[in-house]
Amino acid sequence: MKQLVLIRHGESAWNLENRFTGWVDVDLTQTGIDQATESGKKLLSAGFTFDVAYTSVLRRAIETLWLVQKEMNLMWIPTVHSWRLNERHYGALAGLNKAETAEQYGADQVHIWRRSYDVRPPELALDDERNSFNDPRYAKLNKDDIPRGECLKDTVHRVLPLWNESIAPALLAGKKPIIAAHGNSIRALVKYLSEISDEDIMEINIPNGKPLIYELDDNLKPIRHYFLD
Numbered sequence: 001m002k003q004l005v006l007i008r009h010g011e012s013a014w015n016l017e018n019r020f021t022g023w024v025d026v027d028l029t030q031t032g033i034d035q036a037t038e039s040g041k042k043l044l045s046a047g048f049t050f051d052v053a054y055t056s057v058l059r060r061a062i063e064t065l066w067l068v069q070k071e072m073n074l075m076w077i078p079t080v081h082s083w084r085l086n087e088r089h090y091g092a093l094a095g096l097n098k099a100e101t102a103e104q105y106g107a108d109q110v111h112i113w114r115r116s117y118d119v120r121p122p123e124l125a126l127d128d129e130r131n132s133f134n135d136p137r138y139a140k141l142n143k144d145d146i147p148r149g150e151c152l153k154d155t156v157h158r159v160l161p162l163w164n165e166s167i168a169p170a171l172l173a174g175k176k177p178i179i180a181a182h183g184n185s186i187r188a189l190v191k192y193l194s195e196i197s198d199e200d201i202m203e204i205n206i207p208n209g210k211p212l213i214y215e216l217d218d219n220l221k222p223i224r225h226y227f228l229d
């Protein structure tokens with residue numbers, strides 16, 4: 001049996017403020033720090049270990065991984081930082097308060113933006129200063145590959161190359177990976193792994209800072225999955 005552990009970052013400053021975040025690089029709150037530390041303790045006491053780690057290039061996921069690794073004395077394992085695991089890009093919604101946006105556009109529209117599989121949020125204009133074009137962490141990407149607003153389907157398409165080229169081969173080679181990422185990049189992986197339909201994925205939410213354990217067969221098909229509580 002193969003084992004994959006996924007963890008969404010702990011609570012971030014903008015989770016607390018209920019603001020759309022996406023690619024904006026916000027910090028963990030003290031609650032988020034505590035959630036990550038607690039998850040590290042639980043993983044250790046439940047007998048989990050890892051020999052490779054994957055995370056995004058956003059600090060809330062990276063710091064969550066560090067805190068888990070610190071608790072488990074695994075800060076030394078190789079770590080891949082990939083933009084492909086970033087949160088779904090929230091386009092022009094980034095920074096807006098979710099409740100105020102629901103008052104303005106209606107709760108149904110906001111639910112569609114947040115949870116539908118293939119409806120994108122409004123895109124950032126090309127000259128919007130929230131674009132990531134000049135951010136050095138994306139310097140190796142073609143400008144056209146830097147999103148300006150993604151639906152979950154777009155996120156699935158950018159996450160899967162990392163799965164196919166790195167994570168799946170690591171699992172097949174007997175490695176035990178941990179992936180510290182974001183609500184929607186994890187939903188993208190869960191949709192793919194558990195073959196969840198475009199409709200049913202609308203109801204799946206990933207909580208902050210709780211390890212999600214996948215047990216996989218030799219063909220990387222899920223046997224079962226559960227949150228470590």
Ligand SMILES: O=C(O)[C@H](O)COP(=O)(O)O
Binds near residue numbers: 020022184
């Ligand atoms: O980017 C964000 O705002 C959150 O981390 C995830 O948001 P969602 O639950 O609205 O998709």
